[in-house]
Amino acid sequence: MERRSFLSGAAAAAAVATLPGAPAIAQGSVANTLRVIPQANLTSLDPVWTTAVVTRNHAFLIYDQICAQDSNGDIKPQMAEGWDIAPDGLTWTFTLRPNLSFHDGEKVLAKDCVASIERWRKRDPFMQVLAPNVAAIEAIDDRKFRFRLTKPTPLLILALGQTQFPCFIMPERVAATDAFTQTRETIGSGPFRFLANEWNPGQRAVWSKNERYVPRNEAVDGLAGGRVPKIDRVEWTIISDSATAANAMAQGEQDYWEYPLHDLLPMLRRSRGVVVEQRLLDGTYGVCRFNTLQPPFNNPAIRRAVAMAIDQRDYLRAVAGDDPAGWGVCEGVFTCDTPLANEVGSDLLKVHNIDRAKQALAAAGYNGEKVVLIAPGDYPQINALSLVTADVIRRLGMNLEFVSADWGTVIQRRASKEPVERGGWSIFHTTSSGQSLSLPVFNLFLRANGSRAWFGWPDVPEIETLRAEWVEKGGDPAEGRRIAEELNRIAMREMYYVPLGYYWQPSAWARNVTGVFRAPATVFWNIGKS
Amino acid sequence: MFAYVIRRILATIPVMAIVALFVFSLLYIAPGDPAAVIAGDQATPDDVERIRASLGLDRPYLVRFGAWVFDIIRGDLGVSIFTNLPVSLMIKQRIEPTLSLMLVTLILAISIAVPMGVVAAWKVGTWIDRAVMGFAVLGFSVPVFVVGYLLAYVFALQLDWLPVQGYTSISQGFGPWIENLILPAIALGSVYIALIARITRATMLEVLQQDYIRTARAKGAGQRSILFLHALKNAAVPIVTVIGIGIALLIGGAVVTESVFAIPGLGRLTVDAILRRDYPVIQGVILLFSFVYVLVNLGIDLLYTLFDPRIRY
Numbered sequence: 001m002e003r004r005s006f007l008s009g010a011a012a013a014a015a016v017a018t019l020p021g022a023p024a025i026a027q028g029s030v031a032n033t034l035r036v037i038p039q040a041n042l043t044s045l046d047p048v049w050t051t052a053v054v055t056r057n058h059a060f061l062i063y064d065q066i067c068a069q070d071s072n073g074d075i076k077p078q079m080a081e082g083w084d085i086a087p088d089g090l091t092w093t094f095t096l097r098p099n100l101s102f103h104d105g106e107k108v109l110a111k112d113c114v115a116s117i118e119r120w121r122k123r124d125p126f127m128q129v130l131a132p133n134v135a136a137i138e139a140i141d142d143r144k145f146r147f148r149l150t151k152p153t154p155l156l157i158l159a160l161g162q163t164q165f166p167c168f169i170m171p172e173r174v175a176a177t178d179a180f181t182q183t184r185e186t187i188g189s190g191p192f193r194f195l196a197n198e199w200n201p202g203q204r205a206v207w208s209k210n211e212r213y214v215p216r217n218e219a220v221d222g223l224a225g226g227r228v229p230k231i232d233r234v235e236w237t238i239i240s241d242s243a244t245a246a247n248a249m250a251q252g253e254q255d256y257w258e259y260p261l262h263d264l265l266p267m268l269r270r271s272r273g274v275v276v277e278q279r280l281l282d283g284t285y286g287v288c289r290f291n292t293l294q295p296p297f298n299n300p301a302i303r304r305a306v307a308m309a310i311d312q313r314d315y316l317r318a319v320a321g322d323d324p325a326g327w328g329v330c331e332g333v334f335t336c337d338t339p340l341a342n343e344v345g346s347d348l349l350k351v352h353n354i355d356r357a358k359q360a361l362a363a364a365g366y367n368g369e370k371v372v373l374i375a376p377g378d379y380p381q382i383n384a385l386s387l388v389t390a391d392v393i394r395r396l397g398m399n400l401e402f403v404s405a406d407w408g409t410v411i412q413r414r415a416s417k418e419p420v421e422r423g424g425w426s427i428f429h430t431t432s433s434g435q436s437l438s439l440p441v442f443n444l445f446l447r448a449n450g451s452r453a454w455f456g457w458p459d460v461p462e463i464e465t466l467r468a469e470w471v472e473k474g475g476d477p478a479e480g481r482r483i484a485e486e487l488n489r490i491a492m493r494e495m496y497y498v499p500l501g502y503y504w505q506p507s508a509w510a511r512n513v514t515g516v517f518r519a520p521a522t523v524f525w526n527i528g529k530s
Numbered sequence: 531m532f533a534y535v536i537r538r539i540l541a542t543i544p545v546m547a548i549v550a551l552f553v554f555s556l557l558y559i560a561p562g563d564p565a566a567v568i569a570g571d572q573a574t575p576d577d578v579e580r581i582r583a584s585l586g587l588d589r590p591y592l593v594r595f596g597a598w599v600f601d602i603i604r605g606d607l608g609v610s611i612f613t614n615l616p617v618s619l620m621i622k623q624r625i626e627p628t629l630s631l632m633l634v635t636l637i638l639a640i641s642i643a644v645p646m647g648v649v650a651a652w653k654v655g656t657w658i659d660r661a662v663m664g665f666a667v668l669g670f671s672v673p674v675f676v677v678g679y680l681l682a683y684v685f686a687l688q689l690d691w692l693p694v695q696g697y698t699s700i701s702q703g704f705g706p707w708i709e710n711l712i713l714p715a716i717a718l719g720s721v722y723i724a725l726i727a728r729i730t731r732a733t734m735l736e737v738l739q740q741d742y743i744r745t746a747r748a749k750g751a752g753q754r755s756i757l758f759l760h761a762l763k764n765a766a767v768p769i770v771t772v773i774g775i776g777i778a779l780l781i782g783g784a785v786v787t788e789s790v791f792a793i794p795g796l797g798r799l800t801v802d803a804i805l806r807r808d809y810p811v812i813q814g815v816i817l818l819f820s821f822v823y824v825l826v827n828l829g830i831d832l833l834y835t836l837f838d839p840r841i842r843y
Contacts, residue, residue, distance in 0.1 A: 041802060043612035044568065049581075051570025123577070180580040182614050200623045201613045202802050203697075203794030239695060239792040240802075247682055247694040248792070378805065408562040408807050415566065415575070452574065 031529060032232035034513070037245045039259040039522075041238045042205045045194070047168055048123050049182040053521075056166065057258075060223075060523045061207050061234065062103070063168035063188035066094060066113060067161040068223040069520055071281060073338075073438075075161030076224035078216070079108070079169060079189070089152030096143045099214050102171055103193045110139035115175035117160075120167045122179035126159040129441055129471055155441070155471065163223060163520040164436050191215065191229040191525045205236045220526045222281065222519050230515060230528035249274050249508055255529065256509040258522050261380060262320045268508045276508045281520045282335070282434030283328065283502030286315060286385045287445055291426050292458045292496050294419050296371065296398075301364030303495040307348045309357035309392050312501035318384040320503035327503040333446055333491045334484055335434040336502065339477065345489030349498070354395050361396055370399050372420040373427045376407040385429040385500060393427075414455045428455070434502060435520060440470040440487060445497050458496035463487060531842075535832070542824045549820040550602070553813050554595050562807040563587075564611050585611055598813065607817070608810035610803075617814035620799060627697045628795035630707065631787065632780050634715040639722040640773065646723070647730020647769075648757050651738060654731075662727060669724025674783050678717035678790035685713060695792035710793075718787040722776050729772045733765035740764075766837040774830035781819060 040054040047059035068078040077083070083094045100108035114137050121127035121134075133156075135148040147156060160167055169189060177183045186194040192207035199205050215226035237254060239245040242261040248254045250271045260268055260276070269276050288310070290297035297303050316327035330336040331349040351357070371393055375386030383404075393400045401420070405413070410428060418424040437443045446467070450459035466487050473479040491497075509516055515527045565582035566573075573581075582588050586597075601608055607617035650662035686694040692713055698706035737743065738761055746760050785797035796815055803811035834841045 043610075043802075043806065043808075044614075050568045051573070052568075123573075178584070180577070180584050184614065200794060201610075201615065201620065202624070202799055237696070237792070238794070240798070241789050241792065243679060244682070244695045244790060244792050247687055248696075251686060251690070251694050253694055253696065405561070406805055408564075408567060408805055411566045412561050412563040415563070415578075 029232075034231045034234045034524060034527060034529065035253070035255045036234060036236045036524070037239050037248065037254050037257040038205075038236045041202050041240070042199075042236060043201050044182060045186050046177075046183045047166070048120055048179055051165060057522050058194070058205065059166070059168050059188075060190070060521060061192040061525075062186060062190045062194045063170065064100070064108075064190045064227075065161065065166055065168060065223075066117075067157065068166075069161055069163050070224035071222035071518060071520075073222075073520075074224075075157050076218075076221075078161075078224065078227075079113075083157075089154075090149045091146055092149070092156060093140070093144060093146040097214070097216075098143070100189055101212050102189045103187050103210060103212075104171075105212075106171060107142070108169065108189050109142045109172075110145040112172045112175065113169055114139050114145050115172040116169045117167055119170075119175045119177070119179050120165075124159070124162075124165045124167070125444070126155075126162060126165065126441055130155060130159055158439075162435075162442075164433070164442060189213075191227045192234060202238055204238070207234045208232060215525075220517055223521065223523065227523075227525040229525055231524070234524050249510070252510060254510075255513050256507065258507055259505055260508050262326065262503075265321070265506065265508075273511050274508050275511055275513075275516075276506050277516075278504050279507040279516060279518055280433075280505060280522070281518055283504050284381070284431050285330065285335070285434055285437055285502045286319070286381075286429060286431050286500035288385065288389050288427060288429050288498040288500055289414075289445070289454075289456045290496055290498075291424065291456050293417050293456075294424055294426065296366055296369040297426055299364055299366075300494055300496075302361060302366055303498075304348055305357050305360035305364050305366070306392065306396065307495050307498050308351040308360055309354050309396055310349065310389075310498055310500070311352040312349070312499075315385050315388045315500045316503055318388050319381045325504075326506075327501060329501045330499060331501075332488050333437070333443065333499060334488065335438040338434070338438045340439065340480060340484035342481075342485045342488050344485040345492040348492060348495070354392075358396055361398070366398065368399050370401055370420050371426045372401045372403060372424065374403045374405060374410050374413050374425045375429070376410045377404045378406045381431060381503075382407075382429050385431075389427060389429065417451075417457065429500075440467045440484070446487065446491060448494070448496065456496055458494060460490060460494050460496070462490050463494075466490070531835075535828070538828050538831070542821065545824055546817065546820060550599065550813070550817060551595075553816045554598065557807075557809050557812060558591055558594075560807075564807040564809070567806055568612070598810075602817075607814035610811050611808050612806055617810050620811060621796065621814060621818060624794060624796045624799045626699060627793050628784055628788070628797065630697075630700065630711055631714055631718065631784055631793060631795060632777070634708070634711045635719040635722065635780060636773075638715050639719040639726060639776075642719075643723040643726035644730050644762075644769065647727040648734055648762060650727065650731040651734035652753070652757055654735060659731075662731065666724040666728045669720045669727075672720065674717055674721065674786045675790050677720050678714070678787060681713045681717055682791070697793045697795075710791075714787045714791040714793060717790070718780065718783045721783065722779060725776055725779070726769065726772060730765065730769055733768045734761055737761045737765045763837060767834055770830055770833050770837065774826055777826045778823065781822075 038054055042054050042058055044050045044055050047055050065078045066080050067075050070076050079096055079100055081095045081097045083092055085092050102108060117137055130153055133149050133151055133153040135150050137147055139145045171187055174183050174185050174187060186196060191210050191213045193210050195206045195208055209229040209232050213229060215228045218225040220226055239248060242264055245257055246264040246267055249257050249268060252273055265276055268274050290303050292298055312329045320326040331346040332341055332343045334340040373386060373390055376382050390400060390402050413425055414428050416424045420426060440446060444454050447453045448458040448460035448463040451457055466483050470480060470483045512530045513527060514530050517526060565578050565585060565587060569578045569581050609616055610620060646662050650659045653659050682694050685692045693710055697710050700707040743756060743761060746756050784795060785801055788795045788797040800815045
């Protein structure tokens with residue numbers, strides 16, 4: 001007896017008629033619906049207000065971009081037909097493709113793009129770096145707008161087409177919302193429309209095909225090329241329990257799981273109806289972050305001693321399992337296999353020796369100060385990284401206090417600059433996409449501008465000088481490389497964080513899901529079901 | 531009686547006020563910052579501060595508490611920090627799955643546990659009694675999530691009789707609705723069945739020793755009539771009390787069960803809100819839970835009068 005027939009008798013006996021107010025989900029055919037388990041609950045809908053990845057993925061469905069990143073990381077036109085750069089490099093003029101329209105039927109105009117860029121650039125760290133170069137952003141007519149610059153800024157197109165904090169185009173009236181206040185409308189011009197009346201945060205979010213969408217003619221390539229909506233509905237179901245999500249995939253109750261837990265990958269691979277593959281183009285990088293304001297890690301020699309004891313492979317096995325195909329060692333501050341990746345000065349990370357680290361620790365003058373390691377118990381990957389460091393710290397004979405909390409508590413406590421006795425911290429861990437670490441302008445962990453730096457607050461003026469120099473000369477590959485090597489050398493000398501390598505985060509989908517392609521973000525255009 | 535009910539309902543007001551003050555204060559001193567969650571890793575401290583100000587989280591304790599209480603008096607539970615949706619709407623979206631789960635669990639538990647307890651008392655000392663008590667120990671000992679995973683493995687993955695996860699509204703038909711609730715209700719009800727079965731057995735054993743039971747037997751009353759008409763009715767007061775107390779177990783257990791079976795109920799809403807520090811949602815849901823408790827207790831008190839005519843208010 002199968003499920004379909006198991007309760008048919010009860011159902012018939014009950015004969016409860018479907019009520020008129022039943023949600024549209026009942027009407028959606030499974031064959032035309034892509035049922036997705038997203039990586040997290042979609043709680044906020046404004047991709048400028050929050051940087052949550054799940055919100056960004058939602059935004060890719062409903063909004064469009066002026067330009068976008070292809071699979072090689074190059075920026076290609078998307079809503080833009082193209083752009084012209086004046087010979088002096090001080091004016092960039094963008095022309096929109098014809099026939100672009102928002103979900104409410106209004107045409108997409110240049111003024112919508114200007115308003116959207118203005119709102120986005122108030123929050124995007126990359127554009128904030130370039131802000132001094134931007135004199136004005138102006139609409140010329142309905143289809144043309146321009147950037148007027150104070151000096152040539154080749155990185156402008158990289159900022160505008162980036163994937164980390166994408167510039168999504170909203171109607172002007174929506175984009176007029178303060179950048180620190182959440183928008184109330186979800187009107188975009190992207191390939192799917194958000195069905196707000198079916199949104200039940202924590203349970204389900206639904207999008208339907210935007211019939212008016214005019215995709216580009218080129219083949220899809222990363223986030224560039226034709227964004228063709230090939231499915232009528234995309235339906236996210238929030239399943240917080242990984243074992244339940246794996247069972248739902250195995251039983252065919254869901255079609256796509258964005259972030260399966262590594263422990264469950266073997267089970268999914270054994271399931272005949274499921275494909276498990278790497279879809280995201282980047283790995284996920286872990287870091288161990290020190291608080292440079294408080295003892296003992298206000299002493300760079302102690303930080304270096306800990307780094308000598310660290311072996312990235314221990315961390316990567318703890319997160320992603322024993323199969324080396326699932327992870328990679330990367331002993332530098334820039335994303336491996338990208339143009340700036342280098343290991344200049346990374347010798348300490350290759351020591352992997354507890355005894356030598358103990359000697360270095362003693363020589364550095366460690367005097368039994370308490371080390372408070374804060375770890376998020378509800379975040380399996382980061383918790384695994386934290387547990388490995390805790391083991392290293394214990395084996396080094398340091399005075400460790402391991403504090404397990406939820407992520408919400410960790411991100412509040414890490415903002416404290418107080419000593420550990422007054423609620424401060426010594427070490428925490430986090431992860432980041434490879435893209436975010438590929439360039440000095442993105443690489444948040446590398447910043448070392450003291451009290452304005454990321455948590456841990458390192459103060460290394462040389463790093464900031466080099467970073468500014470890269471922004472100036474980043475367009476020149478040879479200069480860019482030289483600056484990156486110098487940055488890596490100084491970061492390894494100061495060791496205010498320890499890179500922990502990267503792991504791949506595969507996705508899983510049902511065998512009848514077609515057209516899945518590799519991209520820098522999880523997007524659902526060009527995907528169908530056979 | 532009517533005056534008693536009115537008095538009890540009025541008494542909920544100070545109870546709710548104390549709960550409100552307690553919940554608000556607890557959240558105020560608890561660690562966590564929703565503005566930091568929203569702003570993300572790339573945000574500067576200034577950005578976080580601006581978001582905090584836009585959400586009104588930088589206002590003093592008394593101002594925030596006063597504004598919240600004023601809104602509640604007007605029937606407004608506030609707006610979720612994250613979703614921008616009214617808390618009342620979010621509760622409305624989630625209340626049906628939780629009520630459905632509790633209802634099916636209650637029906638299942640009572641219809642299984644009470645006969646089990648009665649039969650165990652009747653056959654005291656036999657293998658039937660020992661089997662029922664063994665089941666009760668198992669029900670108490672095995673965590674809800676373990677029962678849930680086992681049921682899902684057997685009945686969903688191996689036999690393919692029932693779905694692994696999810697919830698279908700009853701508005702889409704009784705079949706799909708009950709199909710999604712059977713496994714969660716059994717998992718959630720396992721502790722409840724054990725509790726009610728044990729109490730029923732113990733109370734029945736005591737009642738079965740009473741003189742009037744002997745008299746009923748002497749008058750030639752049948753075994754079924756003695757057990758279910760004479761004894762069970764007189765044993766009902768403690769059983770009903772335990773069922774009432776068990777509602778607390780159900781609400782607590784529903785959090786786990788809803789996670790294991792991906793049921794979008796109030797339990798998961800609460801946990802998600804706590805993890806994100808979505809204060810208005812946490813406050814709204816806890817107020818609702820405490821109100822439900824008060825009402826359930828009132829209902830139990832009133833039920834006593836049905837089972838025991840000596841009780842009068």
